[in-house]
Every structure is written in structure tokens, then in C-alpha cells.
Amino acid sequence: MRLSTLVLALLLAPGLTGAQPCTEPLTQLFERVSPAVVSIQAMKINKAKPQRRFETIVGSGLIIDKAEVLTNAHVVDGAASLSVTLDSGAKVTARVLGVDAVLDIALLRLESPGALPVAQLGDSSGVKVGDDVVAIGNPLGLDQTMTRGIVSGLNRMLPGISDEPMIQTDAPINPGNSGGPLVDRCGRVIGINTLISEDAQSIGFAIPINAARSLLRDLRESGRVVRPWLGIQGRPIEAALGAVVRMPITPGYLVEIVYDGSPAEHAGVRGGTLAVVVQGEEYLLGGDIV
Secondary structure (H helix, E strand, C coil): CHHHHHHHHHHHCCCCCCCCCCCCCHHHHHHHHHHHEEEEEEEEECCCCHHHCEEEEEEEEEEEECCEEEECHHHHCCCCEEEEECCCCCEEEEEEEEEECCCCEEEEEECCCCCCCCCCECCHHHCCCCCEEEEEECHHHCCCEEEEEEEEEEEEEECCCEEEEEEEECCCCCCCCCCCEEEECCCCEEEEEEEECCCCCCCEEEEEHHHHHCCHHHHHHCCCCCCCCCCEEEEEECCCHHHHHCCCCCCEEEEEEECCCCHHHHCCCCCCCEEEEECCEEEEECCCEC
């Protein structure tokens, strides 16, 4: 009777059940994860510099499935040729399977690589601010460099750079880390290191691995990601605006710009033609309200 009570108490005791934090030494974590990290050399033609037309872009990537490598689109997009250096030092050629410039993700296929280690993809939805992370990659061409830090922020929106909320980290990231993995303390990939802030130190950003993983099927099958697109630009209009302009206002979305050749143009949606400033904000009136 006492034994069964003790077992029940142990099962119900807080902190004794559930997942335990990973305490593997960083040296062992690096030895386990780094074999799946590769260095990418992309030779591009720079037409703006006739005297240096050929330039080599160095980035990183991770092997995710047999001969497939996940990396950033800006590393390989437009490359005339690609070479991938494996952890063993062997160099293999690669070709681009698919590119998504919106999320800055690319998928490569290695040519005749043989058996290769594969990275373990984690779940970025469970990442929390303060989690320990490491970045593994090839900053400035220094192969298999690991840096450590924490998750500094989540859901960072970077207007004009990425439409996907990103993971912010203070793990040092430098040119050449692009496309490499951001890894949690258990050795699972939670993000793809993508960019750094040039105006500050220790502010880097990674694409959440769940977002990158959601594109893989489209990149494999069609080489690109097709997204719904209307081809309009405008702003929401509220009924309260009527009190300001002293006229009835129909709530909805005011179409200000219709892009040429867009589905909206083919459907006959009209954009605005008259610029009006209301309370310091410029509106392009005359377009449809949808």
C-alpha cells in the first residue's frame, strides 16, 4: 500500500515529469550537429562591375534530407555555378531545386554526394525568449564556426526585408552565416540564420524553421511558391472618417493603386486618381471601395 502511494506521489510531483532540459556539453552538441552543416560557394556574374564580373558569394546551408540542402535564397539566387563543401572537406556540385525570394529560402540538390548526415529539424513554435541557442556556419569563409547566445525576441517584423515574423538572437552572426542553422540546446534546428543589423551589434535574425519547412513541398515539386495575389494597394476606411470630411463614408477597403496585369486589373477594379490630405495623411481617392 505504501509502495503504490509513493509511486503515485512521484508521478504527480511537479518537475519530475515531462521533458527535461538538455544539458549536453556544447562540444558534443557541435560534434553531433556540425556534420550536417555545409559551406556554399556561389559564383555570380556582376554586370555592374566589368573589371570584376565574376564574384564568389560564400554562405552556409544544412542537409535536411538525403541530398537536399536548405539555405537562403540570396546566397544562391542568380548563381552561374554552385559548389558545396561538406564537413569532410569534400567538394560537390549542386543545383537549385527551388527558390522563394519572399521568405528568402532556397532548396538545393547535391550531385552524387553519397550517404550524408542529416540535420534534425525542431519546432520553432515552442521557442521562448531567453532560450539558449547556437549558430553554426561559415562566417567570412571560416568553416564550421559555432557561436552561442540566446533568443532575444520573437515575431520580429522587418518591413521591406521579410514578410515573415523572424527570430531575433544575440548569437554572433556575420556574412557567410547566411543559410546556416540556428540550433537549440538540444541540437534541433529552430531557424535559418538570415541577416544582421548593420546599425547595431549582437542583433541577428533567423527565419523560423516551421516557416521554411512549410515551403519544402512547393520548392521540390515546382521550384517556387505560388501565393494568392490581388495586385492592389490601399487602406481600410472606417465610418468615423465621415465626421472629418463631413460626408457619408462607406466602411471598407479603399483601393488606391491597381498594379498592371494583376488579377484586380483583369477584374475591373479601379484605383484612385485624386490625392487628398486628411488630417496630415494623404489619400488617393476615386478608386473602388471593396
